[in-house]
Amino acid sequence: MAATAVLRRRRFSALAVREWLQGYLFAAPFLIGFAAFVAFPMLYSIWLMFQKWDLLSPPVFVGLRNIQRALTDELALKSLYNSAYYTFLAVPVQ
Amino acid sequence: MATITAPRFLILRRSRRQIIETIGLIVLQIVMTLALITFLGPTLWMISSSLKARTEVFAVPIVWIPAVPQWGNYVEALNLLPFGRFAINTFGLCLLTMAGTLTSASMVAYSFARLRWPGRDFFFMLLLGTMMLPEIVTLIPRFIEFRWLGWVKPGTVLGILPLNYLPLTVPYWMALTPLYVFLMRQFFKGIPMELEEAALVDGASRFSILFRIILPLSKPVIATVAVFQFLQTYNDFLEPLIYIRNRNDWTLALGLRALNDVQQTGQWELLFAASTAVLLPVLLIFIFAQRFFVQGIATTGFGGR
Numbered sequence: 240m241a242a243t244a245v246l247r248r249r250r251f252s253a254l255a256v257r258e259w260l261q262g263y264l265f266a267a268p269f270l271i272g273f274a275a276f277v278a279f280p281m282l283y284s285i286w287l288m289f290q291k292w293d294l295l296s297p298p299v300f301v302g303l304r305n306i307q308r309a310l311t312d313e314l315a316l317k318s319l320y321n322s323a324y325y326t327f328l329a330v331p332v333q
Numbered sequence: 334m335a336t337i338t339a340p341r342f343l344i345l346r347r348s349r350r351q352i353i354e355t356i357g358l359i360v361l362q363i364v365m366t367l368a369l370i371t372f373l374g375p376t377l378w379m380i381s382s383s384l385k386a387r388t389e390v391f392a393v394p395i396v397w398i399p400a401v402p403q404w405g406n407y408v409e410a411l412n413l414l415p416f417g418r419f420a421i422n423t424f425g426l427c428l429l430t431m432a433g434t435l436t437s438a439s440m441v442a443y444s445f446a447r448l449r450w451p452g453r454d455f456f457f458m459l460l461l462g463t464m465m466l467p468e469i470v471t472l473i474p475r476f477i478e479f480r481w482l483g484w485v486k487p488g489t490v491l492g493i494l495p496l497n498y499l500p501l502t503v504p505y506w507m508a509l510t511p512l513y514v515f516l517m518r519q520f521f522k523g524i525p526m527e528l529e530e531a532a533l534v535d536g537a538s539r540f541s542i543l544f545r546i547i548l549p550l551s552k553p554v555i556a557t558v559a560v561f562q563f564l565q566t567y568n569d570f571l572e573p574l575i576y577i578r579n580r581n582d583w584t585l586a587l588g589l590r591a592l593n594d595v596q597q598t599g600q601w602e603l604l605f606a607a608s609t610a611v612l613l614p615v616l617l618i619f620i621f622a623q624r625f626f627v628q629g630i631a632t633t634g635f636g637g638r
Contacts, residue, residue, distance in 0.1 A: 280475045
């Protein structure tokens, strides 16, 4: 009894591991693509948030100054307000 | 019998309800007609303007049917820029993205639908999360990444494909189209497990299960995804605008935009002629594939199991 249980569990787990590998293999395009073209750009833009960069010379670390600038910039605030206005006014109408 | 001998007040009530229903239908009809006019009006005006002489385009009152249809507008408009070349480019890109999406999304969808592996549900949530992510957010870092990969330079891949087409196609080979993966997963979940189990018992590999059992049973969802992907690539303007450098590699959408620049002399009828010509394939596809649009929406709503 014990021997069959062990045998069965081992066979099951070998199958399960096989299925894991197949699962990763089939999902690989998405996993790689997500890492390369979604996660990386997002993390990269978070990193860029703290840099001053004109694309020509190497980026310079400026701390929170970009955020400070965005929060005190009239145009940025205005466009945030406009987006909110548009979203909350236009979407309920539809 | 019962209906004939029903008391009078019942008949009255029913007819009153019928009146209300009729009024509702009339209101609905009016609203629908107004919506139809709103949506169809500009399109019809564009089509009719494409056949007008220059003086008729902005004539008041509106000329709906041109006195003499100017079929030559089409010839002239499509020769202003190499539109034949643009059409080949666009259809090539459509084929590449459709093939990519169908291959990668079906594999990934199968993995999410049927295979059990650690982290599956987490990654499925991530996939759904990307659906919410506005494309604009990652646009700039993505461009920088593609530039770093060397995909925004002039040049070709193996001498066939412009290098600039890689940013426009490679993501589609990576199943980065969450909606389509989701649609396919839901469809796959609805296919009886027993078919697959029988194949497994007979010693089929997962690949042959997917390609010889699941996919042949999934023609409706394949058609839906193919049509959606075609339209997405065909209508895409922003990404080709950003990545494609050489005019020979332009898509139809870019060609149409450039025609606006050519129109310094106010040749609006030519712009409308080109627009109508570009609209035509989409219209044809919509007419022939309408069934799949409806199916696609129905699948989104009800899901599988």
